[in-house]
Amino acid sequence: MKKYILIFITIVGTNLQAQNLDSFFKDANIFFKANVKHGKVAYDAIHKNPERLNALLANAEKISVKESDAKNYQAFWINAYNLSVIKGIIDNYPTSSPLDNKGFFDKTTYSLAGKNVTLNDIEHKLLRPKFKDPRFHFVLVCGAVGCPPLISEAYLPSTLNAQLEAQTKKAINGNFLKVKKNKVSASKIMEWYKEDFTMNGTKEIDFINKYRNEKISDNAKLSYFEYNWNLNKQ
Template sequence: MKKQHIILIIILVSIEGFSQDVNVFFSKADTFFRTYVDEGKVAYSDIYNNQSGLNELMKLAEAISVSKEDAEVYQAFWINAYNLSVIKGIIFNYPTNSPLDNAGFFDKTTYRLAGKNITLNDIEHKLLRAQFNDARFHFVLVCGAVGCPPLINKAYLPNTLDVQLETQTKKAINGSFLKVNTKKKRVEASQIMEWYKADFTMNGTTEIDFINKYRAEKLEGKYKLGYFQYDWRINTQ
């Protein structure tokens, strides 16, 4: 067999192996979220008592390789990996009342994912926010607290990712992410919008512009924007 043919076979086998691994990860992640998540709340007690499914997913995620050039696969993988790692961190410290009760939960504790030893903050700020200018990440990365946007009971998948990002952003903006007083022309937003103001004001837009892009009932006229306190209690069932 010619050398070129051998190289081509190796490349094709490698690509097929990667495809199988990442698809298995997405499939098993989807099953996991459907089993343990309901209306944004996580059955931590059930997961704690049977950790095999979560541990299998985390083990699968160790060896997966993703590239930001394949943006949908890359983003979907890291969003799911983030949400699973949050759950893993809470289970490691279970029982706990809040992720903040555990020192280094976001910036010190590392997880072995896609060949990297990485923190939750690294995933959010370095691998996603720094690579893609998309404020919608804030509505799908779930930090394990009540104040976070709700965790959905399915995996984020490459072929449905944009629709899922749009859907979760619209749900948040038309839901508990905002408190609107139309009479006083005042809107209070989750502190997420305060902490990440730059993400919501890209390209010369304002926070109100971002809100109106996704809100069914537009904020007409001059609204004053404030922020309400974040609820760091654990998002348990």
């Protein structure tokens, strides 16, 4: 009898976790659609009515995700990162830049999926080293204009790969690069995380050409332009 009770409890617990995760993705999708437009965030409106954001993060605190369940895990932590950035801005609002707030990335903690984590923990401990996917840099949005744009929808496990591809292509063919003849100037992101863009013996130009419509010469000279840390505000 005890065996069957344990199985029953396990099944119920698993179902509840799945429901919580599905609810989180659904509510996150609604939130981003309502508050993000053309990559800019409606911080004024969220600051006046933060209830939906706070409820989302309260739900995220109770969620359980496993690294082995890669799509759910990655989608959860990408959304959790972007929502936490917005929460960090709102908690310090009005502000002109995330950098105006001491410890924004490495000291302020958020209670998510049973962990107390900083934004840097999510990016540099829970995502980058575990999956070694440079496309994360195009979906983790730090609240600044220099970041690749935040999309007005949640990242979902069922569409995650397509979303990662789309955002990477959008950045590489957009403001992430400045190309003039044989000279290429890239966002500082490519300098800060050069190891992510040169894995397995590839060059940065190789990564760029994988996603760029108009290919760049292998001999192109690569430099980096300054990062715009101004707030990505509507």
